[in-house]
Amino acid sequence: MKTALITGAGGGIGSAIAEALAPTHSLLLAGRPSERLDAVAARLGATTWPLDLTDQDGIEAAAEPLVELEVLVHNAGVSHPGRFDESTPEQWRACFEVNVTGPVALTLALLPALRAARGHVVFINSGAGLNASPGLAAYSASKFAQRAFADSLRADEPQLRVTSVHxxxxxxxxQEDLVAYEGGQYNPAKYLKASTVAQIVADVIATPPDAHTHQVVVRPR
Structure with missing residues (x-):
């Protein structure tokens, strides 16, 4: 069975992706140790993979035992809602560290394993990575950068498949935090389900090997 490593797998979109891939992949659920991550792993018969995207030495040590890796899903991310004039350099640094620099370090560490498997790297990006969102200055900038990273990886590593999902x-x-910042009333029915995004990711990964999906854009109806 092929192996998939998913970052930020403890909840939300990450745990939904894990559930969607569980029938077809051995799962490595990456994230900081938590009861929530352990619960997802126990439910799916998966393996937890302790990971802190801000710890480059730890990333390299964790990746060393992996010889081949068919799928890497960059799902972990942080957001600090706020207009530009409300933001701080520390918030920008945090967004870029988790949304860009961490995925770069992890991909570099896993590149030999991905090359060996002619693997697939999937980035869970955002609509904010295509059009900057009001009140999400740092997050939008980091997601634009993440998209450029994915495009560069695709160009420089033609044996890999690289997909950005927006x-x-x-x-x-x-999303609840963002709506609270905006002063709105949260209505889950207005938004995509995490399971819907996960199914799209699973479908992209299942694409026959003669095809390469570069980018997927999906919006609530």
Whole structure:
């Protein structure tokens, strides 16, 4: 069975992706140790993979035992809602560290394993990675950078498949925080389900090997 490593797998879109891939892949659920991550792993018969995207030495050590890896899903992300004039350099640094620099470090560490398997790297990006969103200055900038990273990886590593998935608003805790910042009333029915995004990711990964999906854009109806 092929192996898939998913970052930020403890909840939201990450756990939904894990559930969608569980029938076809051995799962490595990456994230900081938590009861929530353990619960997802126990439910799916998966393996937890302790990971802190801000710890480059830890990333390299964790990746060393992996010889081949068919799928890497960059799902972990952080957002600090706020207009530009409300933001701080520390918030920008945090967004870029988790949304860009961490995925770069992890991909570099896993590149030999991905090359060996002619693997697939999937980035869970955002609509904010295509059009900057008001009140999400740092997050939008980091997601634009993540898209450029994916495009560069695709150009420089032609033996890999690299896909950026750009969902619109999804019913997650991050979305609840954003709506609270906006002063709105949270209505889950207005947003994409995490399971819907996960099914799209699973379908992209299942694409026959003669095809390469570069980008997927999906919005709530």
């Amino acid at each position: 969902p619109g608003r999804v019913d997650t805790e991050m």
